[in-house]
Amino acid sequence: MAGIDYQLKLALGPVLYYWPKEKLLDFYERISATAVDIIYLGETVCSKRHALNTSDWLDLAERMRAAGKEVVLSTMALLEAESELKTLRRLCENGRFTVEANDMSAVRLLSEQKVPFVLGTGINVYSDRTLRFLAGLGAKRWMMPVELSRQTLAAIQAKRPANVETEVFVYGRLPLAYSARCFTARHHNLPKDDCQYRCLDYPEGLALSTREGQAFLALNGIQTQSAQTCNLLAELAELRELKVDILRISPQPDGTETVVAVFAACLGGEVDPVEEAAQLNAALPFGACDGYWRGQPGMRVISQAIT
């Protein structure tokens, strides 16, 4: 929180892709040794993905906690079937870990239980008024919607309710949309009900480009992400000025530990964020973007560091 103990924390968002069990467990084993303070765990995109079941996620959560991490259980963004609500209820009633709501169904279940919760990217908080209402129901942390600008964030921060933390998506492919249709299954001419778990073949989604070869999106089952990686590392000074509490890094199969290490080094003041951001960007397959932060189209590249 703002004040003398103000210290930016690093969070790792939930894995948005479908990775096999071994790959997931190995990934978190490595992550537990990094400098992230908070780890979000759970399936948020598609309930058909079952590398880990709810009990497996809870076991993993215990292990991450034992490794000294704050653990938050993330929940689904698009819930349609009763079976999905059943899993959601089980997570909301877990009794041990804070839950991140990505749908109003989760907000309802968590507020009924009177436990504090986190508002994830799936919840539309566009103003201090909405944030205050949800804080009254138990929200203790909110994620700024990725399409909002630093100006809007500043306006919300100025009137932020007491004891509510602000988290910003600072690194990763932006979650842009959810659909009833599975675009990965569609690519393979398969019906969603018989998708043959093709997402397993695309550990970082399926790249979509324009007919001119311009990288545009990544198809991740029913989720659509940006092809470009949002990188706000160069804005670290401003994020601090705005009293953001938590920076979220979204996992990729490769290089996530490096990204965490770079952010941690920048937070520690050991290296220059602008230079480090440029280095990270140089290694990105489809380049970086930071337009939303500047109130521009999200895919734009504005910062000096991103050239």
Place this chain on the structure above:
Amino acid sequence: MTASAVASASKRLELVCPAGNLPSLKTAVDHGADSVYIGFRDDTNARHFPGLNFDAKMAAQGIQYAHAKKRRVFVALNTFPQPTGWERWKRAVDQAAELGVDAIIAADISVLDYAQRTHPQLPLHLSVQGSATNYEAIRFYHDHFGIKRVVLPRVLSLPQVRHVLENSPVDLEVFGFGGLCIMVEGRCLLSSYVTGESPNMCGVCSPAKAVRWEETPRGLETRLGGLLIDRYAPGEPAGYPTLCKGRFEVADQTYYAIEEPTSLNTLELLPELQRMGIAAIKIEGRQRSPAYVTQVTKVWRAAIDASHRNPVAYTPQPDWLRELGKVSEGQQTTLGAYHRIWQ
């Protein structure tokens, strides 16, 4: 049970039609809309297009016209205000209440909260932009804001709609016809990613000002925010570059990777929607012309009446489908998510 017994057992579906201006509102009322939904002339609604929508005077005339014929008018205030814009949304809610509209269709929590506290007598509907795809989410809005109805996103199959209905504390309105959003409404940022403006923030998707049409040696190209959305061979009918309906490349294949340019048409599902107990059918298209509103309202009025009279014998008439086909995007229609196979 006889057909007439079925008909009398179920309530007639309410037909909710779009109006982007006064002539559209009047023609909707004249051709059988039970309710008409409109928006004000700013970014407080999700069809914030130049030259479209109602100022207070026009809205008053429209409401008077509809009420004189015992029809209802709803006002969509279904975008998400940011702190600097709040006064505009507040004014819009107050104005809707003063005009005596029959309901506000809203999505944002701050708007719903203000409307309920300030104008408790004004019925609230949860907009499709509110993204309520399950009954627990609907209960949230019912518990806190006393919503009377929810408009379902166009992502649920028929069995899923039925399950929501069986557990919902409020009436359901579903989309029957018009432009098809393939993404969960209220949670799609594709438009702002490319153009800086999204339905949530600005009330627009793929805004016209970001569109470019260019004749090139390779064919007619349509661009949005500079991004190539589609390219058409000579003689191929070109469509508006809504960004999820373009042809893109994925793993060396060029195709409609997200969705074909089609319209939703659920005419054949009417008896089932009616039997299920759906309260209202919504027609998309406030941005469309009065001619569109006339045509679509006429057909849907006839269809709903026919289905109500005799759901068992009901079958969509060829001339209805022909008329709707003429005004459909890409001249094609689909059952969308209602038909599970489509997903």
